[in-house]
Amino acid sequence: xxxxxxxxxIYYVNDKPHIGHAYTSLSVDILKRYYNCLDQNCxxxxxxxxxxxxxxxxxSDASIDPQKFTDSVSQNFxxxxxxxxxxxxxxxxxxxxxxxxxxxxxWEILEKNDDIYLSKYSGxxxxxxxxxxxxxxxxxxxxxKFNSFxxxxxxxxxxSYFFRLSKWQDKLIQFYDDNPDFIVxxxxxxxxxxxxxxxxxxxxxxxxxxNWGIKVPTNDKHIVYVWLDALTNYIxxxxxxxxxxxxxxxxxxxxxVVGKDIIRFHAxxxxxxxxxxxxxxxxxxxxxxxxxxxGQKISKSTGNVIDPHELIESYGLDExxxxxxxxxxxxxxxxxxxxxxxxxxxxxxANNFGNLIQRVLSFIVKNLDQKIELxxxxxxxxxxxxxxxxxxxxxxxxxxxxxxxxxxxxxxFLNSLNNxxxxxxxxxxxxxxxxxxxxVLANICIxxxxxxxxxxxxxxxxxxxxxxxxxxxxxxxSFSKIEEILNMKSLKINQPEPLFQKIE
Numbered sequence: 001x002x003x004x005x006x007x008x009x010i011y012y013v014n015d016k017p018h019i020g021h022a023y024t025s026l027s028v029d030i031l032k033r034y035y036n037c038l039d040q041n042c043x044x045x046x047x048x049x050x051x052x053x054x055x056x057x058x059x060s061d062a063s064i065d066p067q068k069f070t071d072s073v074s075q076n077f078x079x080x081x082x083x084x085x086x087x088x089x090x091x092x093x094x095x096x097x098x099x100x101x102x103x104x105x106x107w108e109i110l111e112k113n114d115d116i117y118l119s120k121y122s123g124x125x126x127x128x129x130x131x132x133x134x135x136x137x138x139x140x141x142x143x144x145k146f147n148s149f150x151x152x153x154x155x156x157x158x159x160s161y162f163f164r165l166s167k168w169q170d171k172l173i174q175f176y177d178d179n180p181d182f183i184v185x186x187x188x189x190x191x192x193x194x195x196x197x198x199x200x201x202x203x204x205x206x207x208x209x210x211n212w213g214i215k216v217p218t219n220d221k222h223i224v225y226v227w228l229d230a231l232t233n234y235i236x237x238x239x240x241x242x243x244x245x246x247x248x249x250x251x252x253x254x255x256x257v258v259g260k261d262i263i264r265f266h267a268x269x270x271x272x273x274x275x276x277x278x279x280x281x282x283x284x285x286x287x288x289x290x291x292x293x294x295g296q297k298i299s300k301s302t303g304n305v306i307d308p309h310e311l312i313e314s315y316g317l318d319e320x321x322x323x324x325x326x327x328x329x330x331x332x333x334x335x336x337x338x339x340x341x342x343x344x345x346x347x348x349x350a351n352n353f354g355n356l357i358q359r360v361l362s363f364i365v366k367n368l369d370q371k372i373e374l375x376x377x378x379x380x381x382x383x384x385x386x387x388x389x390x391x392x393x394x395x396x397x398x399x400x401x402x403x404x405x406x407x408x409x410x411x412x413f414l415n416s417l418n419n420x421x422x423x424x425x426x427x428x429x430x431x432x433x434x435x436x437x438x439x440v441l442a443n444i445c446i447x448x449x450x451x452x453x454x455x456x457x458x459x460x461x462x463x464x465x466x467x468x469x470x471x472x473x474x475x476x477x478s479f480s481k482i483e484e485i486l487n488m489k490s491l492k493i494n495q496p497e498p499l500f501q502k503i504e
């Protein structure tokens with residue numbers, strides 16, 4: 001079985017977590033849980049990016065020591081992990097000793113390989129994005145300069161170390177050719193490739209104008225520039241510079257899931273840093289889109305930022321998880337609307353999935369003394385055979401990050417099961433053909449169990465509750481456990497409570 005390593009970006013600690021942070025983290029959580037259901041080893045990393053000019057300024061404005069400031073704000077993101085029921089294996093902070101050691105070791109390798117040199121820099125710089133901007137990407141409005149993301153630019157001149165990014169241009173293009181699925185979706189791959197082909201300039205990788213960061217190991221007047229610092233977290237967490245340790249050998253290279261606004265740093269700078277250090281580049285960069293709120297761009301200035309706490313309080317955690325990945329193809333931009341989430345919860349979760357479980361299991365508890373008998377006929381039931389077969393296409397959907405297609409396919413079967421209940425009418429069979437009634441109910445139950453297993457990565461809390469209704473413990477979330485159920489002679493059924501509350 002392969003080992004898999006999935007990461008979120010490390011989140012910048014100058015603000016509270018919002019829907020974008022939650023969306024990225026949940027997507028990685030779904031990936032980890034899915035492959036765990038296939039009994040594969042996965043390592044899930046998230047964390048916080050705590051250095052740089054913005055953090056130093058925010059701490060100064062608040063008259064707080066930068067370390068205390070980052071301790072406080074970083075806690076918000078650790079709390080988000082709990083709020084979202086994330087299954088992350090580690091939470092890394094760039095202020096940790098292990099990360100500092102990792103960054104300084106990488107720097108020394110790059111300098112030794114003559115991929116870093118000292119020079120002077122002058123150019124337009126975005127403090128918000130921690131990035132210098134090429135002349136052809138600058139927009140001017142009312143005498144002020146902005147980058148393509150709308151961040152205001154300031155002119156900076158200072159001594160700086162540079163990374164020889166230009167040296168890696170052809171090697172990066174060759175790498176993209178050799179690894180056509182390195183960047184997902186394809187539209188982002190084309191965008192990155194076009195950027196690289198237009199010509200790469202050497203990259204400024206140190207600062208002298210602020211102090212809050214990791215010192216350059218060979219010159220303590222300089223601070224390591226935020227992207228060389230931040231991106232290294234992905235290998236810091238695996239024990240770099242010790243590349244012989246179990247975690248590094250087991251899990252690197254990894255898959256990085258990021259917002260589309262930071263794809264260039266991950267798909268250009270990061271593989272170039274690693275190649276220059278004679279380390280393996282990441283396996284894949286997956287970029288998702290942005291969310292709007294009721295059709296409006298989300299921004300602090302308009303006050304329409306979506307708070308994950310409020311969302312979960314209003315609708316429930318698993319309901320929010322389901323909605324976010326059912327509503328929009330991953331990779332596209334999406335719009336959050338209260339009408340849309342209400343329709344998904346009421347129509348698909350409450351009326352379809354929840355109602356199926358409620359009416360079938362309540363009937364069994366009332367009429368069959370809480371027990372269904374399992375026979376070979378149940379496991380030959382056409383719909384069940386088709387549901388088992390569906391695992392292949394679900395696996396392809398996950399591999400292609402088509403979360404919406406994955407959920408859509410499951411709900412096609414839930415629709416057909418509801419139709420099967422109506423057509424077979426077990427309440428009528430109770431009088432006319434009790435044996436067929438028992439077979440029909442057992443057919444439905446094993447289908448519900450299998451579909452519940454498939455839904456576990458998206459709704460981990462509710463699916464464990466559903467398995468418990470069949471007296472199956474949490475281990476039965478594993479897809480392979482269906483074999484154990486096939487060997488059971490009967491299942492005891494517990495009285496269900498409504499699983500999904502309808503939104504009025």
